[in-house]
């Protein structure tokens with residue numbers, strides 16, 4: 476099938492490359508000419524596992540091309556995926572839809588009758604219906620559908636090729652059929668598919684993210700209770716997660732969620748629910764957000780307490796800058812928020828991360844950075860473990876103890892082996908566990 480993918484950010488680039496790989500003819504569109512040129516040369520603007528070879532293969536086969544022109548897009552195909560960003564509004568509340576709106580305004584007039592415009596971006600419920608009204612004015616006989624993505628950063632290609640489910644939000648059986656044809660290889664492989672109206676499809680995405688964010692904040696709230704009760708949240712979470720109705724995933728207590736999706740999505744969801752008169756139903760999301768932010772302040776407070784109540788003049792080695800392991804993304808990264816707060820109170824903070832140092836330097840130039848863990852921790856009075864990269868679990872505690880001034884570590888991700896760190900000469904602390912924690916009982 477012929478299709479365009481409008482917006483070659485994270486979602487769009489992955490979608491375009493995957494669609495070309497399963498045999499479709501794809502034209503990727505972006506307003507950024509430099510990005511288009513680089514994509515046309517087979518170079519991805521972002522690092523994502525498995526994306527580079529897919530992109531190169533698509534470009535070499537001629538099935539994947541790129542352009543900056545929406546007029547060319549309208550001429551090229553009658554099926555258009557909209558993957559432009561929907562950032563948080565400047566007032567911090569709802570979702571900024573100006574990029575989606577701009578695409579409809581420009582793409583609409585040259586569209587042919589019978590064209591299908593499919594949104595993939597995460598949007599407030601009701602957006603597809605509003606865009607449909609506008610598109611009908613600009614190009615009668617065209618349809619808007621919604622087909623949300625559920626990609627995790629670091630696993631986006633795998634999540635697109637082998638999704639856990641597909642959600643097709645349409646207003647007609649025809650549009651549903653078109654989308655089933657697009658994803659035919661996935662459907663043949665047995666991927667569950669849910670056909671819905673556009674409002675339900677939009678909601679599946681935000682409700683899923685809200686649920687996962689709530690699960691994380693729930694276990695972090697339990698960490699606070701454990702701290703007050705002298706209990707161990709890691710054992711609690713494992714025991715809770717063994718109940719198959721609860722499950723262990725997204726029940727890992729720690730510094731909480733960050734990134735480009737969860738924080739923004741739950742705020743936008745609460746705002747939209749208020750606008751449509753369902754505010755009280757999701758008012759708990761404000762609490763989910765507050766619990767999440769509190770994990771950052773709790774970590775800073777605990778770090779300060781471990782240093783005797785004052786950061787001034789103290790040296791801190793920070794392990795991790797990315798918002799999660801396997802990613803170089805530092806957007807709303809809990810790790811950087813904590814590192815910056817300690818630095819703002821007078822600590823000398825040196826940060827290590829296996830992948831995110833360049834991005835971290837750009838957003839937090841006030842911090843210092845180190846290319847390896849021993850350099851980050853040299854002479855440290857305290858080490859903070861803030862992003863759960865597997866390489867930090869493989870560190871030799873005894874070797875690292877030799878480079879710090881005081882072998883004192885706060886494991887804000889609750890995933891280092893406390894016993895091993897204790898045996899390596901460290902005083903090991905974690906949130907939600909009696910201090911000094913020993914690593915729990917497995």
Ligand code: UDX
Nearest residue numbers: 625626627628691725726727731732733734736798799
């Ligand atoms: C998320 C959703 O998973 C994805 O479906 C959606 O499309 C976009 O948002 P992503 O932001 O890539 O994807 O990250 P994810 O792996 O889901 O983790 C989100 C955050 O939660 C990270 O900061 C992670 O460290 C944190 N987290 C996750 C926890 O703090 N505890 C957990 O138990 C799990």
